[in-house]
Amino acid sequence: MSEIVTRIADSVGISPDVAEKALGMMLGFLQREAADGPVAKMIEAIPGAAELVAAHNGEGAGKGLLGGLMSAIGGGGIMGLGQQLMSQGLGMGEISTLAKETMAVAREYAGADVVDEVVASVPGLSQFV
Numbered sequence: 001m002s003e004i005v006t007r008i009a010d011s012v013g014i015s016p017d018v019a020e021k022a023l024g025m026m027l028g029f030l031q032r033e034a035a036d037g038p039v040a041k042m043i044e045a046i047p048g049a050a051e052l053v054a055a056h057n058g059e060g061a062g063k064g065l066l067g068g069l070m071s072a073i074g075g076g077g078i079m080g081l082g083q084q085l086m087s088q089g090l091g092m093g094e095i096s097t098l099a100k101e102t103m104a105v106a107r108e109y110a111g112a113d114v115v116d117e118v119v120a121s122v123p124g125l126s127q128f129v
Helices: 002-012 016-033 036-045 049-056 064-072 077-087 092-110 112-120
Strands: none
Touching: 002 016, 002 092, 016 036, 016 049, 016 077, 016 092, 036 049, 036 092, 036 112, 077 092, 092 112
Protein backbone atom coordinates (compact mmCIF):
# COMPACT_ATOMS: atom_id res chain seq x y z
CA MET A 1 0.00 0.00 0.00
CA SER A 2 2.89 2.39 0.64
CA GLU A 3 3.73 2.48 -3.09
CA ILE A 4 0.12 3.34 -3.89
CA VAL A 5 0.01 6.06 -1.23
CA THR A 6 3.30 7.53 -2.49
CA ARG A 7 2.03 7.46 -6.09
CA ILE A 8 -1.16 9.28 -5.10
CA ALA A 9 0.71 11.78 -2.91
CA ASP A 10 3.07 12.58 -5.79
CA SER A 11 0.24 12.86 -8.35
CA VAL A 12 -1.91 15.09 -6.15
CA GLY A 13 0.98 17.07 -4.67
CA ILE A 14 0.20 16.33 -1.02
CA SER A 15 2.04 14.66 1.84
CA PRO A 16 1.90 10.86 2.12
CA ASP A 17 0.08 11.17 5.47
CA VAL A 18 -2.69 13.26 3.94
CA ALA A 19 -2.79 10.99 0.87
CA GLU A 20 -3.19 7.90 3.06
CA LYS A 21 -6.04 9.43 5.05
CA ALA A 22 -7.75 10.81 1.94
CA LEU A 23 -7.45 7.49 0.11
CA GLY A 24 -8.89 5.64 3.11
CA MET A 25 -11.77 8.12 3.29
CA MET A 26 -12.46 7.80 -0.43
CA LEU A 27 -12.38 3.99 -0.37
CA GLY A 28 -14.55 4.01 2.77
CA PHE A 29 -17.05 6.24 0.99
CA LEU A 30 -17.15 3.83 -1.94
CA GLN A 31 -17.58 0.88 0.43
CA ARG A 32 -20.61 2.60 1.99
CA GLU A 33 -22.18 4.02 -1.17
CA ALA A 34 -21.37 1.67 -4.07
CA ALA A 35 -22.94 -1.64 -5.01
CA ASP A 36 -21.75 -4.26 -2.50
CA GLY A 37 -20.43 -6.93 -4.87
CA PRO A 38 -18.29 -4.78 -7.19
CA VAL A 39 -16.89 -2.56 -4.42
CA ALA A 40 -15.95 -5.60 -2.31
CA LYS A 41 -14.08 -7.07 -5.31
CA MET A 42 -12.33 -3.76 -5.91
CA ILE A 43 -11.22 -3.27 -2.30
CA GLU A 44 -10.05 -6.90 -2.01
CA ALA A 45 -7.99 -6.53 -5.20
CA ILE A 46 -6.04 -3.46 -4.05
CA PRO A 47 -3.21 -4.47 -1.69
CA GLY A 48 -3.76 -2.95 1.75
CA ALA A 49 -7.03 -1.23 0.83
CA ALA A 50 -9.15 -3.06 3.41
CA GLU A 51 -6.77 -2.02 6.19
CA LEU A 52 -6.76 1.58 4.94
CA VAL A 53 -10.57 1.66 4.95
CA ALA A 54 -10.61 0.21 8.47
CA ALA A 55 -8.15 2.87 9.66
CA HIS A 56 -9.75 5.94 8.03
CA ASN A 57 -13.31 5.04 7.09
CA GLY A 58 -14.88 7.09 9.85
CA GLU A 59 -12.48 10.03 9.78
CA GLY A 60 -14.31 13.28 9.17
CA ALA A 61 -17.55 11.38 8.50
CA GLY A 62 -19.75 13.70 10.53
CA LYS A 63 -20.77 11.92 13.69
CA GLY A 64 -23.29 12.86 16.33
CA LEU A 65 -25.88 15.60 16.00
CA LEU A 66 -24.08 17.59 13.31
CA GLY A 67 -23.54 14.47 11.20
CA GLY A 68 -27.19 13.55 11.54
CA LEU A 69 -28.26 17.05 10.51
CA MET A 70 -25.92 17.02 7.50
CA SER A 71 -27.37 13.71 6.34
CA ALA A 72 -30.91 14.97 6.87
CA ILE A 73 -30.33 18.05 4.72
CA GLY A 74 -28.43 16.24 2.00
CA GLY A 75 -24.87 16.67 3.21
CA GLY A 76 -23.97 13.05 2.59
CA GLY A 77 -23.11 11.29 -0.63
CA ILE A 78 -20.48 12.64 -2.96
CA MET A 79 -20.82 16.18 -1.58
CA GLY A 80 -20.29 14.93 1.95
CA LEU A 81 -17.10 13.21 0.85
CA GLY A 82 -15.94 16.44 -0.78
CA GLN A 83 -16.54 18.31 2.48
CA GLN A 84 -14.60 15.67 4.43
CA LEU A 85 -11.66 15.90 2.03
CA MET A 86 -11.70 19.70 2.13
CA SER A 87 -11.55 19.49 5.92
CA GLN A 88 -8.25 17.66 5.42
CA GLY A 89 -6.93 20.71 3.52
CA LEU A 90 -7.56 19.51 -0.04
CA GLY A 91 -8.84 21.89 -2.72
CA MET A 92 -11.19 20.95 -5.56
CA GLY A 93 -8.32 20.38 -8.01
CA GLU A 94 -6.56 18.09 -5.56
CA ILE A 95 -9.77 16.18 -4.86
CA SER A 96 -10.37 15.70 -8.58
CA THR A 97 -6.82 14.41 -9.09
CA LEU A 98 -7.17 12.16 -6.04
CA ALA A 99 -10.39 10.65 -7.41
CA LYS A 100 -8.96 10.07 -10.88
CA GLU A 101 -5.73 8.55 -9.55
CA THR A 102 -7.62 6.34 -7.08
CA MET A 103 -9.76 4.97 -9.90
CA ALA A 104 -6.67 4.46 -12.08
CA VAL A 105 -5.06 2.40 -9.32
CA ALA A 106 -8.30 0.46 -8.81
CA ARG A 107 -8.49 -0.32 -12.54
CA GLU A 108 -4.92 -1.67 -12.47
CA TYR A 109 -5.69 -4.07 -9.63
CA ALA A 110 -9.40 -4.89 -10.01
CA GLY A 111 -9.94 -4.37 -13.72
CA ALA A 112 -11.91 -1.76 -15.64
CA ASP A 113 -15.19 -3.70 -15.62
CA VAL A 114 -15.32 -3.92 -11.81
CA VAL A 115 -14.38 -0.25 -11.34
CA ASP A 116 -16.91 0.85 -13.96
CA GLU A 117 -19.62 -1.03 -12.04
CA VAL A 118 -18.56 0.72 -8.82
CA VAL A 119 -18.58 4.16 -10.44
CA ALA A 120 -21.94 3.56 -12.14
CA SER A 121 -23.54 2.53 -8.84
CA VAL A 122 -22.76 5.85 -7.05
CA PRO A 123 -24.94 8.78 -8.17
CA GLY A 124 -22.84 11.68 -9.43
CA LEU A 125 -19.46 9.95 -9.15
CA SER A 126 -18.87 9.56 -12.89
CA GLN A 127 -18.52 13.31 -13.37
CA PHE A 128 -15.54 13.35 -10.98
CA VAL A 129 -13.61 10.34 -12.26
